[in-house]
Amino acid sequence: MSHDGIAQKPTSRFVYRTETDPSALLQYLAAIRALADSAKEALGFLPEAAYRDAIAQKRLWAMVARENGTSHFAGFILFSGVFPNARIQAVAVSPEHRRSGVASALVGGLVSHLESRGYIAVTAAVASDLADAQAFYESRGFVARHIRDGGQARQRKIALRSRELDTANFFTLMAPPAVSGHGAVNLGLRPRSAFEAPLYIIDLNVLFDLIKERARSAIANRLFGAGLAHLVRLAVAPEFIVELERTSRDPSNDAPLKLARQLPKLPAFPKEDVAPLAAAIHKTVFVDANHAQAGTRQALSDARHLAEAALIRASGYITSDKALLNARDDLLKLIGVDIAGLDEFVELLPADEPNREHGPLKGTKCETKAATTAEAKAYLASQNVGDALVAEYLPSAAALQRASAHGIFEDGDIVAVGIYRAPASVDAPARMLVHVRPDHVSCETFAEHLLDEAIRESCHSGPITIELRAIPGQSTVNRAAKLRGFLPAANSDILIKVALGRPLTPTTWTAIARQTRRRTGLALPEAVPTAATVESGLSVRGPDGSNVTVQLAALEAALAPTLIAWPGRDGVIVPIAKSFADDLLGTADQLYMFGRPNAAFVGLRTYFNSPRTAPLMRPGVPILFYESKRSGGRGAIVAGGRIVDATIVPKERVSDELLQRAVVEDLEPLTTSSDVLATSFDSLIRFPNPVALDTLRQLGAAGSSNLQTTTPLPNAPLAAILDRGWSSA
Incomplete structure (x- = not known):
């Protein structure tokens, strides 16, 4: 349930599935009414006939929980609307199934349904005094647009919230390619049609x-x-x-x-x-x-x-x-x-492919592993993905291009799949298709995991252009992709990015800039940036011939995963116990026999330590992880990332979101303070050649505590560590 008073998401014994068939839903009518009546203060009152009509008109869906062959009613969503705008009238979850992601899955499934049918917005009216409901809709992307009176009887205010859907319409088709995310930059990338090898x-x-x-x-x-x-x-x-x-x-x-x-x-x-x-x-x-x-x-x-x-x-x-x-x-x-x-x-030629991570997701009945072509095709067909699209990404065995599929299985069923097509030549793009069940309680985790694994496989041999097919109704995937630097290509259903997959330092800058130009068409200056360039920005020429000046921090985000050791940029080294490193960073030498936590499947992860280290743990700072020998570790820096956010939080108020992205269950031993510093990081790079303590001492990077505490890392040793950590790649 909790550790030291910290509420946590319960371990799921259930397999959740959305039920939309009217004949099946009528069997749950009594349970639907009972749940609605128990929450009528929040939802209002509707007679039985209204629920029957909604079921018949397919405007009410239920979430059903399966356990040991038995199905239980877990919650429902009621909606209405006239194309192209929809409205959520009610979302309710049975008490025993709360905090399991059921409400989010119901809303996610509806959003996907609406997007695939061309709707442009969905709204919800939420009483302003319902703090939990307000926070829920806020977290699902519903923005408060207007406040109105809720009537004389209750003397309450109603917040009208709306969410724009990820749907191509007249206005978005006329607009230039969007730039999504803080500091994102359009690098002039464009999809490539079939062409001969260079x-x-x-x-x-x-x-x-x-x-x-x-x-x-x-x-x-x-x-x-x-x-x-x-x-x-x-x-x-x-x-x-x-x-x-x-x-x-x-x-x-x-x-x-x-x-x-x-x-x-x-x-x-x-x-x-x-x-x-x-x-x-x-x-x-x-x-x-x-x-x-x-x-x-x-x-x-x-x-x-x-x-x-x-x-x-x-x-x-x-x-x-x-x-x-x-x-x-x-x-x-x-x-x-x-x-x-x-x-x-x-150096442009493909190296041996990395092993895809596989194994169970702790606390669930889900497992990630390779999927056969037949399994992937069957899943996509069940999700109404068109035959032409399936044939494009899963061609016949006679096709020259190799395709591989990775699936997430739950109780024997595929609930998400990622398809990867390797480049056909040294300058061709890698191509990806990722599809997740939008009504699954863990769909966001699945989307992040499949995207990150395919990106890691794509850039394993060096800089590469990656094209991801944007599928209507897959806003969870598309949103996660944009956070990883993918941008919509003009007049196309493709999201596109360049990934380096390795650090960029003064020593490697020229070689990687040339590789990037040869393999992707994106031309970085081949001269190492100067301190003046850091201030003014870097001039980059896109594959479409356009020139853009971009700040190095924004370039790093666009080319992720990578870490750029630009002039004057310092970092930080933090200690981590081996068991935590294995789970949080994925640096274990052996397979995970007992499954991996949720944090191992997402791109943005959380590291907890003492609030005293806050001055060193600043957003944008490279963070290197030292696996401590005291915990049976290698006594070496094993991975690095980029700090996104660092917040001091009272231990008893650490959110579920932070805990789900971390691997520490008991925060008390971390610090004697009543607070803890929660540091979120992304752009994880695992070092193929861990940098040992003796080397770190020679570089002057071990500090006064031999890395047993958080240690500042000046620019020169930061670059040297990145070079040595990647030297055997």
Whole structure:
């Protein structure tokens, strides 16, 4: 029930389902009337005929609780309205089922029903003296618009509350793409239709790396393997073959030449097109840089290579030539071709996929695990998702693109599903579809979990564009997505974002900026931000060609999950016991045999500690978690995140919302104070390489208490810890 007087959400023994069938609802009519009459002071009085009419007209739904094969009446919602506006007339929950999310599930199910049918708003009239009802509707997004008299008999005021629905209508279709959430920024992202893999031209050194025993032979093998897997198209310029023939001692018996002739080759362009462009390239790379090779046959050949790549509009040119790599920025401006080293390009290729988290959700009958295609299709069909949409995200086995489905099962039934389609090429987007039962008491938790897991899988190999299909009636999913940086694309049913999935520090800035541009089209400045940039904002060019100046904090939110160690930004290190780290951060080495708490399934999580640390725990500050050896932990920083909010709260008044997003049940041992500091954080990044205490001491980050208490973290060691924590990724 509670710990130290703190009321908590009860453990559910029940499986809740909404009942809308009139014939089934009539069986609960007596229970519906009895519950309504017991709450008539709040709901008013209606005769039995009114309830019968509402059931027949499908304006009354009930929530039914199943337990051990027996069904119990748990609550109901009564609504009315004329399209496109609806009205909630009453919501009531049986006493034994209160604090289980039943009322929220009933309202959520109705909102989804209305959105899928094009309604634009739903209202509720709530007596101003009903504080709990006012707080409930406020928490569900109903905004107080007007106060009116409630009649002479009761002398009460009525607050008219309304909620705008997540529905495409004339006004929203005419509006520009929305920016949702505090500090959100439109980065000019746009959905991409099907297209070929990007075309990259290779130079002679890349071929020699492949066929000779060289230091980069293994990397070259990965590159050509990616070509065979259609992640990238590889080709050679006509000058490539000419150069090999010119330097070959025996053209009829030259293995590299024979192999090169089998590679895809660019068409031959007229000399009058190639020559002036090659001359401009030669001047930029060699003459202007006073390079020793200027004017040599090799330099002129390299220039023709690049000219031919530019004329075919190749995405990039892969080379080991230092002169070309040093001039990459100038060449990108001059000819629009990205010059990439072999090592850099291979960084764009997908790594081994991370394991999806699975296991039961503590206190429920829910379990998250992989779902078969048949299970996912059956669930989506039961939720009236169209066949065309299902076929798009769950194609036949013969389709080239791989699709995977992850489901949340309750008592054997799927109640939510997330479908992930991997990118078809190195610069293609990952595609996601997430659907949850909107009438489920845990639908918000399910939406957050499935979104976060799919995002984590998407950006595991590096920066990536993610496209999420927005489904009518799935406002819970769409709202959670927008809080994670997704924005609506113009004239589309797609929500879109770029995710980095890794820290961004002065050491990694240039490499990650290049990866981001190559994989997503989003161009960050390749120079590390200066202190002046932090004040003025960063100039970013979107894939649509637009330029925007954005504050680094807003950019971090848009590119989440990530942590940016910009100049002057400090952090904080907090200790955490191993058992709490396992549950709150998901850093355990072993599977969770007994299930995981609700906090492990959501994006915004809560860490409790002493109010004395409040000056260090400020919104926007990076928070790093040190797993204490005293608790059997690794004595290392294992994860990081970004503080969203930090509030001092009396222990007895800590809300259910905070407790559900935390893993501490007994707050008393945390501090001798009667208050506790509740710190909410998001953008969780687990370190593949935990940073041990000895290293932290060398960096000057251990403080005077060896991290047994909350410790301030200056900018330089913050960046160094992020680099080391991610060094083995």
